[in-house]
Amino acid sequence: MSLNRPTWRIVKRAPFICTECQTWLRSTSQKQQLRQITQVHLRKIKTAEAEWKDRAKDIADGRAKSMLEKLEERGLVNQVVGNRDELEKVLVERRVGVYCGVDPTAASLHIGHMVPFMALGWMYIHGYASTFLLGGFTSSIGDPTDRLTARPGQQRDERRNNMMNMFEQLKRLSVRIEKYAERRGYSREWAWRRGVLNNNEWWAKVTVKDFMKILGSVTRVGPMLGRDSVKNRLTKGDGMSFAELSYPLIQAWDWWHLYQTGTQIQIGGADQFGNILAGAEAVKGIVATNTAFQMKHEADMQGFQTTSDPMGFTVPLLTTSSGEKFGKSAGNAIWIDKQLTSSFDLYQFFLRSADEDVERYLKMLTFMPMGEIKAVMEEHFQDASKRTAQHRLAFEFVELAHGLADAEAARDQHKQAFSKTLSLQEVREQMQSEVRTLSQDRRPPALHPSINKHAAPLDMDSTHNINIKLPRSLVEQQPLPRVLWSAGLVASRSEGQRLINNKGVYIGGRISQDGQPIPMTDQVSYVAVKDSKWSWYAPLIVDGLIVLRVGKWKKKFIQIVSDEEYEASGETCPGWKDETETAADPQVMADLAGEETHRKLGKQNAATKEQRRRDQASLRSGGFGVVLDAQLRKD
Numbered sequence: 100m101s102l103n104r105p106t107w108r109i110v111k112r113a114p115f116i117c118t119e120c121q122t123w124l125r126s127t128s129q130k131q132q133l134r135q136i137t138q139v140h141l142r143k144i145k146t147a148e149a150e151w152k153d154r155a156k157d158i159a160d161g162r163a164k165s166m167l168e169k170l171e172e173r174g175l176v177n178q179v180v181g182n183r184d185e186l187e188k189v190l191v192e193r194r195v196g197v198y199c200g201v202d203p204t205a206a207s208l209h210i211g212h213m214v215p216f217m218a219l220g221w222m223y224i225h226g227y228a229s230t231f232l233l234g235g236f237t238s239s240i241g242d243p244t245d246r247l248t249a250r251p252g253q254q255r256d257e258r259r260n261n262m263m264n265m266f267e268q269l270k271r272l273s274v275r276i277e278k279y280a281e282r283r284g285y286s287r288e289w290a291w292r293r294g295v296l297n298n299n300e301w302w303a304k305v306t307v308k309d310f311m312k313i314l315g316s317v318t319r320v321g322p323m324l325g326r327d328s329v330k331n332r333l334t335k336g337d338g339m340s341f342a343e344l345s346y347p348l349i350q351a352w353d354w355w356h357l358y359q360t361g362t363q364i365q366i367g368g369a370d371q372f373g374n375i376l377a378g379a380e381a382v383k384g385i386v387a388t389n390t391a392f393q394m395k396h397e398a399d400m401q402g403f404q405t406t407s408d409p410m411g412f413t414v415p416l417l418t419t420s421s422g423e424k425f426g427k428s429a430g431n432a433i434w435i436d437k438q439l440t441s442s443f444d445l446y447q448f449f450l451r452s453a454d455e456d457v458e459r460y461l462k463m464l465t466f467m468p469m470g471e472i473k474a475v476m477e478e479h480f481q482d483a484s485k486r487t488a489q490h491r492l493a494f495e496f497v498e499l500a501h502g503l504a505d506a507e508a509a510r511d512q513h514k515q516a517f518s519k520t521l522s523l524q525e526v527r528e529q530m531q532s533e534v535r536t537l538s539q540d541r542r543p544p545a546l547h548p549s550i551n552k553h554a555a556p557l558d559m560d561s562t563h564n565i566n567i568k569l570p571r572s573l574v575e576q577q578p579l580p581r582v583l584w585s586a587g588l589v590a591s592r593s594e595g596q597r598l599i600n601n602k603g604v605y606i607g608g609r610i611s612q613d614g615q616p617i618p619m620t621d622q623v624s625y626v627a628v629k630d631s632k633w634s635w636y637a638p639l640i641v642d643g644l645i646v647l648r649v650g651k652w653k654k655k656f657i658q659i660v661s662d663e664e665y666e667a668s669g670e671t672c673p674g675w676k677d678e679t680e681t682a683a684d685p686q687v688m689a690d691l692a693g694e695e696t697h698r699k700l701g702k703q704n705a706a707t708k709e710q711r712r713r714d715q716a717s718l719r720s721g722g723f724g725v726v727l728d729a730q731l732r733k734d
């Protein structure tokens with residue numbers, strides 16, 4: 100409906116129909132009502148416009164920072180596509196639309212994706228209409244940027260599942276960003292607009308004819324072939340399909356689609372500079388040849404001084420101070436989805452950031468005001484061993500990504516796991532209260548198992564908590580690697596055994612005067628596991644509680660319950676029920692078979708060495724596959 104000028108057509112059965120939204124209005128009073136609503140709406144537009152102008156004046160007079168300056172001071176701008184000052188002016192003058200896209204190549208975003216989405220979030224809470232775009236169609240081609248080989252194809256089912264999961268996640272994320280911002284004092288204004296779209300929506304309808312006529316005819320092949328990603332693939336890589344070569348054009352078309360309703364700005368990760376630049380050129384080319392659009396557009400732009408050319412910027416790649424890619428290594432990403440990386444693990448991950456990095460992350464990954472970050476850093480350096488800044492970062496990020504309740508729970512669990520003087524009584528109380536909250540919690544739908552290949556076990560909520568229950572039959576008489584596996588501490592039983600051999604597994608207990616492992620009394624303490632046999636560790640179980648730790652960071656407080664109780668709780672874990680046929684687990688079988696062969700041959704091949712190297716790295720890093728700062732004190 101055009102709210103500026105409602106127009107009416109009088110028809111036979113109902114007296115009035117709005118010609119644009121087709122609303123039937125049965126009486127004059129209904130018509131008046133709608134007119135009133137329209138008046139209110141118009142007033143809101145006027146107020147918002149006046150506020151915008153005031154803000155522009157404040158910026159011009161140096162009383163306030165521009166949007167671009169705010170993003171820059173937080174380290175969220177890497178390269179501007181177009182002219183920086185022009186972009187700044189556009190953002191000051193108009194509430195332009197902005198979008199950022201992501202291809203669902205996995206079922207979840209990882210923390211690296213959060214940087215462009217933070218920039219988008221900032222713009223959203225400053226009144227720019229923001230679109231979170233899911234590349235349902237683009238992911239079926241695969242962005243060839245910076246790749247020497249084509250992306251491995253995905254099964255249709257897998258792609259569909261990834262798409263569905265990530266679409267839901269983007270919707271949740273856009274809401275969480277808003278909620279988080281609200282708690283930081285940004286109250287929702289009428290003019291805030293956000294949307295989550297899937298480019299499948301329009302690609303299902305675009306015809307080759309339109310695509311070629313509108314975009315194909317204004318695109319030159321020379322610059323396309325001149326891009327590094329293309330040249331490298333052709334000279335050093337495995338060649339390139341026509342579909343991949345066209346990827347930037349497909350992305351450009353998305354922009355053109357959104358541009359027509361006001362999305363002038365695109366944000367992307369550091370690697371997206373080329374795609375955004377190509378997109379901006381393409382959209383300009385289309386506009387230049389489309390007189391009908393130009394006329395409409397000129398009318399909209401009347402009274403504005405700045406350019407309406409498409410522009411954008413990239414955000415920096417998130418790295419540690421030692422240059423590692425943040426949160427991603429050896430196929431082991433830190434996911435945003437809490438089924439894949441629990442709130443506790445996410446909290447622990449950030450807690451381990453190095454002192455040199457933490458301020459940068461606070462600026463990039465939270466909405467904390469700059470002044471507050473400065474104050475936190477000052478407090479932090481009074482006694483860096485307390486990790487004040489890391490705790491703050493971890494809390495803020497979990498709050499942003501998973502919500503406030505989860506952030507509080509993760510902080511409490513951390514206290515429980517790392518308190519030096521934790522009593523068994525406290526562990527039990529914490530376990531009780533978590534059982535209560537878990538049963539009230541509605542669980543998220545299970546993710547597609549395909550994502551699980553390199554990540555923590557899926558669809559097993561219990562394994563993602565530090566306090567878990569396990570059924571008696573999965574613990575009693577079982578070798579410890581199997582318990583480690585059921586508890587979600589290792590990905591397979593053979594990994595569990597390897598870690599025990601490497602002296603990386605600990606169990607709650609203490610050492611008696613004659614050097615024997617004996618149960619804990621009232622404080623939690625650990626001894627290294629020397630033997631996998633049930634007979635060795637059974638005496639360490641205190642009132643059905645067994646405490647296990649892998650490496651320095653991964654801990655589980657496990658309450659053993661009867662199989663019936665476990666069944667009734669509706670929980671599941673590796674080795675339970677449909678996964679009882681553990682011998683049929685192909686991963687476990689492959690691991691075990693591999694080990695057996697190596698033993699027989701009496702030598703290790705490169706794969707086993709690599710596995711061992713990874714185990715050790717994993718032990719050092721707490722299972723995240725990234726060694727950030729292993730110096731975390733038990734605070």
Ligand SMILES: N[C@@H](Cc1ccc(O)cc1)C(=O)O
Nearest residue numbers: 200201202234237242350353
């Ligand atoms: N190419 C982007 C994702 C994307 C897809 C479609 C778009 O319109 C925009 C961005 C990436 O790989 O990160």
